Amino acid sequence: MNQPVHNKKGILLVNLGSPKSTDVKDVKEYLDEFLMDEKVIDYRWIFRALLVQGIILKTRPNKSAEAYKTVWTDEGSPLIVISKNLQKELQKLVDVPVGLGMRYAEPSIQTGIQELVDKGITEITLVPLYPQYAMSTTETVIDKAEEVRLKFFPDIKINYVQPFYNREIYIDALAKSIGEKLPPDFDLLQFSYHGVPERHIYKTDPTKTCSMDNCCQKDDHPSHKFCYRHQCYKVTELVREKLGLPKEKVLVTFQSRLGKDKWMEPYTDATLEGLGKKGIKKLAIVCPAFVSDCLETLEEISVEGKEIFLHGGGERFDYIPCLNEDADWVNVVKTLSEEKLAQF
Template sequence: MQKESRNSKKGILLVNLGSPKSTAVNDVKEYLDEFLMDERVIDYRWIFRALLVRGIILNTRPAKSAEAYKTVWTDQGSPLIVITEKIQQKLQKLVDVPVEIGMRYAQPSIEAGIQKLDDKGVSEIVLFPLYPQYAMSTTETVIEQAEEIRKKKFPKVKINYIQPFYDRDIYINCLAESIKEKLPENFDALQFSFHGVPERHLYKTDPSKTCKIDDVNCINSKVDTHNAYCYRHQCYKTTESVIAKMGLPKEKTIVSFQSRLGKDKWIEPYTDETLETIPKQGIKNLAIVCPAFVSDCLETLEEISVEGKEQFLHGGGENFHYIPCLNDEDRWIDVVKTLCEEKLNDFYLV
């Protein structure tokens, strides 16, 4: 990137999900309250959401989640926060504009990140939601929160948002190379486990209101206006592109969805059920990756690499190999840099 005086007015904000500030039950409870009370995560009317979250979930889940966080916590703190900070530090060495981070939930907040950039004289921000695929509970809630904060507290600041990059060649190449390097020599199947969402979220985000959750109408859809907001389509598209780049036969891959909450129907197939049943189908040696995440976190380090492994082995599997997220790999930092620079250059066109 060429250095120009006008760059002093620009900056980058990397936004990830967030994490409790510690593994203490009260801190986990505070985090879960903010997270689950988001209307784009649990999309019930406020009164019903409050009854579910504060009346039921927060009376039992925080203690269990706190124990889970303890198994992945590092000396530096939350893995997700630590990794996001490493991405920030590496990116800062490659660009000549300020780089800050913010979390959708808990600290450091999106507001704190914008404030740091504003304090440095930044008036044009490239905000990067670190989610490859679009969902109302990820990309959409980040953008809505950032816009609310901007309008209320930073009205003179302009924000360019990086859109989901699930099918961008630079991302697909990066992910395929990363997986290929970590893939064991002998494996019966490579499983792509994406974070799940309730089926109704797909209907709500579909601008055409014609969404049909089936392989023909969803996975193979060529309608750009629909695909831009269809999480399920984007997950399958990422998988399809990666296995093509790796040269893997489709029959040697599995797609599933994890982390479902409650009794509502979420998009299928479910990761936990799949892990329990595939050994009976002859899959004894499994590699698994979680491409809905760019940074390892509770859902990958505990839910998949610990609980998922137990489910697979209990079902009759023999070898389970978890493939880490992109985290702070240099090739991923190069992708982040390229995507950010594209949006930084967009400011010059306005």
């Protein structure tokens, strides 16, 4: 729709980000910004710099660049392309301008806000494209947006869409997408979420009541609003119920761990390695921490994960894509955005 000139409201979608290209230099620049974020690697600056710039960036950019080459499209990074398509589809449904920013690299959050401000926008609903809350996702997006707002755009107002992991409209869209692609004869549906260090769970709990034991499964617990682990299990359970699957047909694991710190378990790669020996021959896997397919889904899971599973005795591996530009998902983003727009 064409937005009226007098409209002062706008929407800014924010996703993770991606290197500009598969060149090692660009990948290194991206990883430097990403891993030096204190919400991602939460060490003191000097120790973070020693780890990231002194160790990780010496070798990882070459390996990551090769991995990016396997998923790169003619249009560029899958995550960026999908995010732009989501932006375009949402713009068709709303009568306010829709912008796009990335937490890391370009288009940056500052770039996205500037484009909206240039259109006369003074009130922005910002949508972090993460269903679950985590220090390294939702929290760092909001912190960065506030830093940019205070420094460059002190006169604008921003409302933030909160994590929507348990919203019925989201669960309906996710369950429908999975159900449409789930093979009828699968042995197990694995939900692989991006992992985080266990200490992040405790750090983001202002109630200090999380034990990471059985509190995740409780119906009502004060830490649930900030507990990434609980929210992952909640998404899985709600989708399982929506699809009418027995509990024994569903499994939760966590992927993409970095370094030697204790991360949330069970680990996806280690689990995939042993499933074949347990009689799981036909595996379907989905990654609901992501709404857009990216390196972690297209290469780590659908290529590396598949290889691990088949090598371990599995026979068929079906990766179920993210929501991407699915029409139901676009409507979810529309609803979430318009709810916040109405609060100005």
